[in-house]
Amino acid sequence: MIDIDGSYLEGGGQIxxxxxxxxxVTGKPVRVFSIRANRPQPGLKAQHLQSIKAAAKLCNAKVSGLFLGSEKIEFVPGEIQGGSLSINVGTAGSIGLVLQTLMIPAIHAKKPVELHITGGTDVSWSPSVGFIQHVKLPLLEKMGYSGRLALEKRGYYPKGGGRIAMVIEPGRLREINLTEQGKPECVHGISHASQNLKKASVAERQAKAARDIVFKRFELSPDIEKQYCDTLCAGSGMDLWIKTSNTVMGSTSLGKPGKRAELVGREAAEFLVKQFDSGACVDEHIGDQIIPYMALAGKSCITVPEITGHIKTNIWVTERFLPVKFEIEKIRACYAIRCRSL
Structure with missing residues (x-):
């Protein structure tokens, strides 16, 4: 059994x-202890609980320590079967973080995996469903990943109630080499808000603020879709992404009470510009999420704007499970991350 110290480095739920x-994927049992030890409220939260339960169903695993607040679990996997799973994360628990757990093993299933998940689609400290749809999946498709993700209902913090459906086809990952950024071709975005914010033109104001910054930097007029959604509580946000001849990079910004719509749009645009101007091929959020896929492909290389704690953590965990070695090299204003088989 592999022992993983959940307090290592950033010590969050990603471990x-x-x-x-x-x-x-590997069939290796794992014991994770000191779970989320570096967080104000250590132990399993609802989204961790539901992620592990769903993963256990996916591969007929035996699990112990599965309760809210638990700081240690043991996970003994069986064979990945596939099939349909329905998951209710509860209130605004992050759908994006549940998908982080399930998308990796799903491609190794015997048959397609169909996921129906209820929870938060656009919540803090987690990838939005839009980011996964328009940034993560297109990049994974370059590696041979086949997944279709549909947003059925948007869910904001604190009430959630969002819904997604996703189908992931079995397949085999191939290596990726993203070291040349390529020429900017287009910028797209989704500026979204709850229906009760329509009178205040929140989606339009977010979009305009982002559009001004994007046009000034890239001389491209971004195509930003404005959406007002039926939701259980008020909320807003923006997903923004740039496509080049070789890659796609993205950013997300969320609204909150007292935060002006213009600031939401500016944040999304400024972060996107900053990531692109580093010369990297993927943004820092994809940088950590793609690490396990690189290892499963056996050999790959990407460039990222910076080496975050999440990237270091995912490299450390991944090297514990798979016979690979990651190497990091500073290249001008960004960093190359190379993975090779041992």
């Missing part, structure tokens, strides 16, 4: 998510 996902 748990990656450990469980790679346990499913």
């Amino acid at each position: 748990l998510r990656t450990s469980v996902a790679l346990s499913c």
